[in-house]
Amino acid sequence: MPNLPLAKAINAGLRTAMERDPKVLLMGEDIGRLGGVFRVTEGLQKDFGEARVLDTPLAEAGIVGTAIGLALRGYRPVCEIQFNGFVYPAFNQIVTQLAKLRARSQGRLELPVVLRIPFGGGIGSVEHHSESPEALFAHVSGLRVVTPATSADAYWMIQQAIASPDPVVFFEPERRYWDKGQVETDATLADVAPLHRARVVRRGEHVTVAAYGPTVRLALEAAEAAAEDGTQLEVVDLRTISPLDVGTVAESVRRTGRLVVVHEAPTFGGVGGELAARITERCFYSLEAPVLRVGGFHLPYPAARVEEHYLPGVDRVLDAVDRSLAA
Amino acid sequence: MPGGDPEGMVQLLTPAGERVEHPDYDVALEPEELLGLYRDLVLVRRVDTEANALQRQGELGLWAGLLGQEAAQVGSGRALRPQDHAFPTYREHGVAWCRGVDPLGILEIFRGTSHGGWDPVAHRLHPYTLVIAAQLLPAVGCAMGVQRDGAVGTGDPGRDTAVIGYLGDGATSQGEASEALQWAAVFNAPVVIFCQNNQWAISEPVSVQARVPLHRRADGVGVPGVLVDGNDVLACLAVTRAALDRARSGGGPTFVEAYTYRMGAHTTSDDPTRYRSAAEVDVWRAKDPIDRFRRYLESEGLLDEDFTTALEAEAEQLAEHLRAGVRELPEPAPLAMFDHAYAEPHEQVEEEREEFAAYLASFDAAPSGGDPHQQPATVAGRTR
Ligand SMILES: Cc1ncc(C[n+]2csc(CCOP(=O)(O)OP(=O)(O)O)c2C)c(N)n1
Ligand SMILES: [Mg+2]
Numbered sequence: 081m082p083n084l085p086l087a088k089a090i091n092a093g094l095r096t097a098m099e100r101d102p103k104v105l106l107m108g109e110d111i112g113r114l115g116g117v118f119r120v121t122e123g124l125q126k127d128f129g130e131a132r133v134l135d136t137p138l139a140e141a142g143i144v145g146t147a148i149g150l151a152l153r154g155y156r157p158v159c160e161i162q163f164n165g166f167v168y169p170a171f172n173q174i175v176t177q178l179a180k181l182r183a184r185s186q187g188r189l190e191l192p193v194v195l196r197i198p199f200g201g202g203i204g205s206v207e208h209h210s211e212s213p214e215a216l217f218a219h220v221s222g223l224r225v226v227t228p229a230t231s232a233d234a235y236w237m238i239q240q241a242i243a244s245p246d247p248v249v250f251f252e253p254e255r256r257y258w259d260k261g262q263v264e265t266d267a268t269l270a271d272v273a274p275l276h277r278a279r280v281v282r283r284g285e286h287v288t289v290a291a292y293g294p295t296v297r298l299a300l301e302a303a304e305a306a307a308e309d310g311t312q313l314e315v316v317d318l319r320t321i322s323p324l325d326v327g328t329v330a331e332s333v334r335r336t337g338r339l340v341v342v343h344e345a346p347t348f349g350g351v352g353g354e355l356a357a358r359i360t361e362r363c364f365y366s367l368e369a370p371v372l373r374v375g376g377f378h379l380p381y382p383a384a385r386v387e388e389h390y391l392p393g394v395d396r397v398l399d400a401v402d403r404s405l406a407a
Numbered sequence: 408m409p410g411g412d413p414e415g416m417v418q419l420l421t422p423a424g425e426r427v428e429h430p431d432y433d434v435a436l437e438p439e440e441l442l443g444l445y446r447d448l449v450l451v452r453r454v455d456t457e458a459n460a461l462q463r464q465g466e467l468g469l470w471a472g473l474l475g476q477e478a479a480q481v482g483s484g485r486a487l488r489p490q491d492h493a494f495p496t497y498r499e500h501g502v503a504w505c506r507g508v509d510p511l512g513i514l515e516i517f518r519g520t521s522h523g524g525w526d527p528v529a530h531r532l533h534p535y536t537l538v539i540a541a542q543l544l545p546a547v548g549c550a551m552g553v554q555r556d557g558a559v560g561t562g563d564p565g566r567d568t569a570v571i572g573y574l575g576d577g578a579t580s581q582g583e584a585s586e587a588l589q590w591a592a593v594f595n596a597p598v599v600i601f602c603q604n605n606q607w608a609i610s611e612p613v614s615v616q617a618r619v620p621l622h623r624r625a626d627g628v629g630v631p632g633v634l635v636d637g638n639d640v641l642a643c644l645a646v647t648r649a650a651l652d653r654a655r656s657g658g659g660p661t662f663v664e665a666y667t668y669r670m671g672a673h674t675t676s677d678d679p680t681r682y683r684s685a686a687e688v689d690v691w692r693a694k695d696p697i698d699r700f701r702r703y704l705e706s707e708g709l710l711d712e713d714f715t716t717a718l719e720a721e722a723e724q725l726a727e728h729l730r731a732g733v734r735e736l737p738e739p740a741p742l743a744m745f746d747h748a749y750a751e752p753h754e755q756v757e758e759e760r761e762e763f764a765a766y767l768a769s770f771d772a773a774p775s776g777g778d779p780h781q782q783p784a785t786v787a788g789r790t791r
Contacts, residue, residue, distance in 0.1 A: 109608075109609070113681070114610035114682055135611055136615075137615060137616050138539060138616065142580065142582070165537070165538065166539075168538070169581060205469070206468070206469055206517065206519070207516075207537050377759045377763070378748070378756050378759060379745060379756065380748060382739070384519025385520050385738055386741055389763075390744060396766070
């Protein structure tokens with residue numbers, strides 16, 4: 081059972097998927113020779129050739145648009161968008177074509193395309209490298225949206241995403257790329273947790289904290305800190321944003337009576353708001369406090385030297401936990 | 408192809424520093440103007456050297472270098488008049504220099520204290536655009552505005568205005584780059600699209616982007632394309648001047664491909680040894696834009712010791728200004744990020760600002776006090 085950084089786990093997952101299915105292609109900027117700016121595709125062009133690992137012209141509309149065409153011919157393209165803020169040239173293809181062709185064709189057209197997008201902040205970078213645009217994609221019917229928080233999930237979820245007959249937007253938490261974790265590579269796709277299930281990653285009785293991607297580790301850190309004060313947080317790793325596994329969260333909230341949702345994206349119009357609404361609808365009589373959200377502000381992502389203030393940290397999570405308990 | 412000179416490239420100075428004639432392009436410069444260009448080249452290279460060092464010392468998070476591209480940037484930048492507008496990428500430090508921007512303003516971006524430390528209105532230098540090619544349609548739109556203001560073709564050199572939009576070879580692949588050329592052509596906009604073909608887009612050679620020389624891409628939409636030696640400051644000045652003059656006089660857009668080389672890494676995060684050979688870099692080193700210009704000035708007897716000593720001292724002073732200044736760049740106040748998202752108050756933003764201010768203040772009131780992020784402690788200390 082190898083101990084892999086999250087980036088290497090995705091690499092291993094891509095390799096396994098490519099070995100299993102010759103129709104799997106990788107497309108993106110600098111992904112071949114260089115192996116991607118985060119080295120997620122390192123070595124794959126060398127081993128699978130330039131016809132399967134394509135260094136593309138610098139055009140995201142081109143990447144996604146041609147991936148759609150390739151998918152129509154039976155390929156399973158996995159597109160790398162170099163950074164979150166660079167996906168927008170492709171937005172038209174994603175929203176009007178990729179997401180809607182199945183419905184437009186009454187299910188006759190299948191688009192098994194995966195878009196890999198590094199997201200989230202905390203790496204001290206310049207503009208457009210640290211944003212969390214997942215809500216924009218979750219709002220589009222026809223797309224599935226997932227994000228792994230650990231190496232094991234990264235390894236398996238990328239393979240599940242590739243196997244999915246629907247287009248999947250696969251958000252990779254940038255600042256966790258180097259976090260190591262055990263990966264059980266001997267299991268099969270059928271054995272591991274389904275792609276669209278959330279997971280309780282820490283048990284606790286007082287407050288449920290739901291997080292995904294980069295904020296899962298943060299929620300666990302907050303849980304450690306809270307435990308020192310005798311507060312037990314239950315941490316749910318959502319793993320999937322569209323569809324949202326509301327059931328797993330609801331089950332937890334029925335026990336704790338309290339929910340705090342943590343993400344880096346702005347809370348305004350965000351995934352936390354969606355979850356809050358659905359939990360309120362389902363668990364109104366179990367709730368002891370309003371569902372609280374901790375996230376980014378309704379602002380352009382700020383310069384790196386203030387990002388720690390923009391991003392939710394342990395303190396802001398605990399502050400929300402306190403407010404939830406005080407309600 | 409890397410290394411060999413492409414056909415039809417406008418050159419006024421050979422790599423050996425020999426002045427050659429071109430049938431269509433020429434510049435006649437006074438000695439002071441020539442020395443001024445040399446000063447620009449030397450100083451912008453010094454900015455680059457210093458910024459790289461500051462990045463290594465941890466004072467900057469990142470740096471996107473201009474080494475090797477000084478002539479393309481200074482030549483085109485010095486062709487601009489005060490009333491012109493420039494729309495840069497993230498690498499146009501030499502153009503920013505020509506627009507009178509203190510390089511510290513650029514360092515703010517790479518230190519992470521702001522997204523841009525100059526006044527784009529005062530300097531007529533748009534903020535750096537990191538999304539490749541995204542600055543070009545705005546540049547064309549700005550030129551359409553110039554046109555509608557009647558600031559084209561009046562014959563008044565203080566009034567006639569042009570716009571220049573920069574991009575890299577890789578960025579030519581973006582759909583928006585093609586749209587910008589197309590719009591410029593259709594509206595006969597007073598704009599120059601200036602492409603620095605530095606042969607690489609991170610790890611991708613220009614052959615990944617195009618199967619024809621880049622300057623020929625403009626022909627298809629009716630914009631004349633000119634290929635210029637990007638390591639020849641005189642040729643870059645001459646070609647850009649002609650293109651800007653054409654734009655200002657109402658003649659319409661021009662696409663310029665400046666054929667140059669990125670001598671350094673894409674940014675300090677990049678390792679070019681993974682994708683290109685040292686031999687290729689050596690070929691280009693022999694065409695260094697500053698060496699060639701210096702040889703020319705020497706052969707003309709224009710570089711005396713007084714000048715070079717004074718320039719060295721000035722470069723040293725500039726370096727010191729950057730070293731000292733970067734450490735003194737004010738850290739952005741946490742609440743300042745709320746200031747400029749909107750011109751007029753936005754209810755949710757204001758609410759978030761107030762909540763965050765109260766949250767920050769709650770730490771000041773706590774027994775331990777201080778910045779919450781400096782200590783691992785939880786908020787428990789203040790609330791329970
Ligand atoms: C739309 C978009 N996609 C991807 C990127 C990531 N990226 C930053 S610079 C770069 C290469 C650009 O190459 P080129 O246009 O030749 O300019 P150079 O960096 O060589 O000056 C890439 C792919 C980006 N900034 N914007
Ligand atoms: Mg380039």
